[in-house]
Amino acid sequence: PTKEKSEQELWEESQTAKAAALTHAKRKANITDKHEYELVFEDQIDFVMQETKKGYDRRKKKVDSIEDKDVSKPERPQFMTEHEKILAGRKKLPVYPYREEFLAAVKAHQVLILVGETGSGKTTQIPQYLHEIGYSELGKIGCTQPRRVAAMSVAARVAQEMDVKLGHEVGYSIRFEDCTSPQTKILYLTDGKLLREILNEPDLASYSCMVVDEAHERTLHTDILFGLLKDIVRFRKDLKLIVSSATLDAEKFSKYFDGASIFMIPGRMFPVEIYYTKSPEADYVDAAVITVLQIHVTQPLDGDILVFLTGQEEIETAAEILLQRSRNLGSRIAELLVCPIYANLPSEQQAKIFEPTPKGARKVVLATNIAETSLTINGICYVIDTGFNKQKSYHARSGMESLVVTPISQAAANQRSGRAGRTQPGKCFRLFTSFSFQNELEPNTVPEILRTNMANVVLMLKSLGINDLLHFDFMDRPPADALIRALEQLYALGALNDRGELTKLGRRMAEFPLDPMLSKAVIASEKYKCTSEILSMVAMLSLGSSVFYRPKEKAVHADTARLNFARGGGGDHVALLRCYRDWVASDYNQTWCFENYVQVRSMKKARDIREQLEGLCERVEIDNSVSCNDDEMDQVLKSVTSGFFYNIAKLGRTGEYQTVKQKKTVYIHPGSVLAKEESPPTWLVYFELAFTTKEYMRQVAPIQPGWLVEIAPHYYQECDVDDSKAKKMPKARK
Numbered sequence: 033p034t035k036e037k038s039e040q041e042l043w044e045e046s047q048t049a050k051a052a053a054l055t056h057a058k059r060k061a062n063i064t065d066k067h068e069y070e071l072v073f074e075d076q077i078d079f080v081m082q083e084t085k086k087g088y089d090r091r092k093k094k095v096d097s098i099e100d101k102d103v104s105k106p107e108r109p110q111f112m113t114e115h116e117k118i119l120a121g122r123k124k125l126p127v128y129p130y131r132e133e134f135l136a137a138v139k140a141h142q143v144l145i146l147v148g149e150t151g152s153g154k155t156t157q158i159p160q161y162l163h164e165i166g167y168s169e170l171g172k173i174g175c176t177q178p179r180r181v182a183a184m185s186v187a188a189r190v191a192q193e194m195d196v197k198l199g200h201e202v203g204y205s206i207r208f209e210d211c212t213s214p215q216t217k218i219l220y221l222t223d224g225k226l227l228r229e230i231l232n233e234p235d236l237a238s239y240s241c242m243v244v245d246e247a248h249e250r251t252l253h254t255d256i257l258f259g260l261l262k263d264i265v266r267f268r269k270d271l272k273l274i275v276s277s278a279t280l281d282a283e284k285f286s287k288y289f290d291g292a293s294i295f296m297i298p299g300r301m302f303p304v305e306i307y308y309t310k311s312p313e314a315d316y317v318d319a320a321v322i323t324v325l326q327i328h329v330t331q332p333l334d335g336d337i338l339v340f341l342t343g344q345e346e347i348e349t350a351a352e353i354l355l356q357r358s359r360n361l362g363s364r365i366a367e368l369l370v371c372p373i374y375a376n377l378p379s380e381q382q383a384k385i386f387e388p389t390p391k392g393a394r395k396v397v398l399a400t401n402i403a404e405t406s407l408t409i410n411g412i413c414y415v416i417d418t419g420f421n422k423q424k425s426y427h428a429r430s431g432m433e434s435l436v437v438t439p440i441s442q443a444a445a446n447q448r449s450g451r452a453g454r455t456q457p458g459k460c461f462r463l464f465t466s467f468s469f470q471n472e473l474e475p476n477t478v479p480e481i482l483r484t485n486m487a488n489v490v491l492m493l494k495s496l497g498i499n500d501l502l503h504f505d506f507m508d509r510p511p512a513d514a515l516i517r518a519l520e521q522l523y524a525l526g527a528l529n530d531r532g533e534l535t536k537l538g539r540r541m542a543e544f545p546l547d548p549m550l551s552k553a554v555i556a557s558e559k560y561k562c563t564s565e566i567l568s569m570v571a572m573l574s575l576g577s578s579v580f581y582r583p584k585e586k587a588v589h590a591d592t593a594r595l596n597f598a599r600g601g602g603g604d605h606v607a608l609l610r611c612y613r614d615w616v617a618s619d620y621n622q623t624w625c626f627e628n629y630v631q632v633r634s635m636k637k638a639r640d641i642r643e644q645l646e647g648l649c650e651r652v653e654i655d656n657s658v659s660c661n662d663d664e665m666d667q668v669l670k671s672v673t674s675g676f677f678y679n680i681a682k683l684g685r686t687g688e689y690q691t692v693k694q695k696k697t698v699y700i701h702p703g704s705v706l707a708k709e710e711s712p713p714t715w716l717v718y719f720e721l722a723f724t725t726k727e728y729m730r731q732v733a734p735i736q737p738g739w740l741v742e743i744a745p746h747y748y749q750e751c752d753v754d755d756s757k758a759k760k761m762p763k764a765r766k
């Protein structure tokens with residue numbers, strides 16, 4: 033409990049400090065002291081820049097002397113074709129000299145733990161080696177990734193290396209998106225997707241090798257895969273399992289897999305100098321931007337910058353400020369290419385981060401912790417570490433899950449700084465104090481399985497026929513509390529009976545690659561005769577990012593457009609539904625999207641997701657064309673409530689919402705269509721909680737309290753939802 037408090041305090045502080053930081057906007061970092069640096073004021077910038085310029089002039093002389101040399105040697109890379117260059121690059125990777133030795137180890141052992149520094153070539157090369165030697169003739173070579181972006185980008189890279197079209201011999205498969213074909217030999221897929229595949233193919237018969245990559249990340253899905261794969265390799269002696277990790281604590285993996293051998297790829301790491309801030313930084317986004325500019329003007333050009341931030345919003349803000357400030361500095365500084373990377377970035381833009389930096393410019397990559405181990409960007413010399421990431425946090429006892437910006441662990445900080453020293457010595461700027469690193473950061477990141485809602489996974493395991501969860505072979509056993517909560521939740525949703533066995537409803541729910549609450553809403557739509565509406569809504573809710581965009585200059589217009597969808601009531605849920613419906617009515621028109629400040633790309637994605645959900649409905653025999661009228665939106669909201677009756681909040685007399693069961697104070701997210709409502713609804717169903725500065729409810733819709741007793745009588749009694757009582761009591765006292 034004390035830890036929670038300090039996180040919260042930290043965040044409150046950072047908010048008040050944000051205002052103060054605006055006045056400091058002109059500060060910049062002064063990198064003088066070897067191990068510490070501080071942020072100083074703008075008036076010193078000219079001095080620093082003069083010094084830097086002198087440095088550049090000296091270097092220019094060197095450049096001239098190099099350029100004067102005879103350059104007609106045949107091995108000059110300019111004379112190679114693009115593909116030859118790529119092949120030459122493959123041979124330079126640290127894993128390459130160990131190719132034969134590695135393949136011999138695979139031959140000798142069914143299960144192998146592979147350890148190698150990030151960037152050594154594990155993800156891109158190992159599946160290719162296995163393919164080259166012929167394992168792919170016996171079945172696909174799978175390679176799991178915790179992140180969608182990594183699966184897509186690595187598959188694209190490997191397709192390029194093999195000179196094949198993505199989706200043919202090399203493909204990827206992630207939730208709602210399948211880029212494969214019958215001839216696919218190497219398949220990159222998310223760990224969650226592989227879990228789903230096991231539901232359909234419990235022995236993974238179509239695979240000859242499985243690489244569980246980024247095992248050190250210990251995502252929930254990877255941890256569950258461990259348990260399942262450990263079992264599968266026992267009865268499938270022909271399946272090779274490679275567990276690949278970037279950290280040295282491979283012993284634990286080895287022990288878990290009955291003493292499996294460990295294969296080490298010796299790392300090639302250059303020293304990285306670590307700098308800490310002298311005092312804690314209140315606004316790390318601002319501090320990061322200042323540090324980027326400072327590095328840019330003071331450090332030699334041939335080194336790109338990687339900044340770790342926590343999410344899309346922050347990355348966009350930082351990118352905007354950076355572009356603006358570097359524009360203001362104009363030709364006084366070299367060109368700065370700003371490249372964001374986060375999970376929902378469209379894939380065309382993802383590719384940008386891997387493009388070589390043109391001469392005379394510097395690249396700055398603004399990333400979430402996706403760049404910590406999953407993706408390696410060549411040429412990074414400077415790392416700026418804000419010290420935070422976004423993590424799921426779960427209170428098993430209350431059953432509340434939310435996304436929280438959390439300080440990273442020491443191990444993660446070291447992993448991040450290591451990104452600066454792959455190809456040459458580098459520098460890492462930590463936007464926190466050395467004291468904080470030593471005393472405040474946890475040594476290791478807590479595996480996700482210990483801090484998450486397990487309902488999804490429990491439902492999946494149950495449908496795999498694993499009934500005795502308490503004896504499932506977990507690498508780290510989730511808290512019994514969390515398992516029990518998950519069982520309770522599934523029981524409340526009707527997916528399990530009172531003996532903990534999967535019900536018919538549960539079996540149907542498990543067909544959907546959705547959170548059980550969403551699956552339940554889909555299935556409930558059958559009863560409320562609004563499946564078509566629910567599918568559109570669920571597709572929109574599953575996007576993971578906002579469909580609405582809000583350019584600063586046109587914020588008012590954008591807000592009006594968004595609120596238009598909310599006209600007629602029904603909160604965010606129905607607004608999303610109307611948005612989707614109107615887009616369909618416009619015949620998927622792009623101009624319609626522009627006019628309504630809606631992201632075309634997101635809408636197309638929603639359409640894709642919706643089509644897949646339609647298919648899944650057919651499998652569980654739900655008529656997906658059943659639709660309700662405009663004046664029957666209550667039916668839609670009742671379906672939502674059937675899945676989300678856990679997520680109910682009630683407006684108190686103080687003007688704040690409280691969750692009904694846990695009595696936690698929560699607020700409507702500022703991005704909601706109900707955020708500025710003059711008379712906000714008394715009862716709300718919310719989609720999810722996100723803790724930033726406050727505990728916010730994201731995507732909310734009004735409901736009638738009476739529905740709760742009707743829909744979830746085992747969970748709500750009349751007294752829970754009796755509005756009149758609460759209001760009358762004070763009157764009665766008069």
Ligand code: CDP
Binds near residue numbers: 154157405408
């Ligand atoms: O998995 P591991 O961290 O060991 O390395 P990897 O991801 O296989 O990366 C090997 C090399 O491929 C790195 O130098 C990456 O920069 C490069 N790569 C790339 O250029 N483009 C991608 N989309 C992925 C990797």
Ligand code: MG
Binds near residue numbers: 154246405
């Ligand atoms: Mg990798």
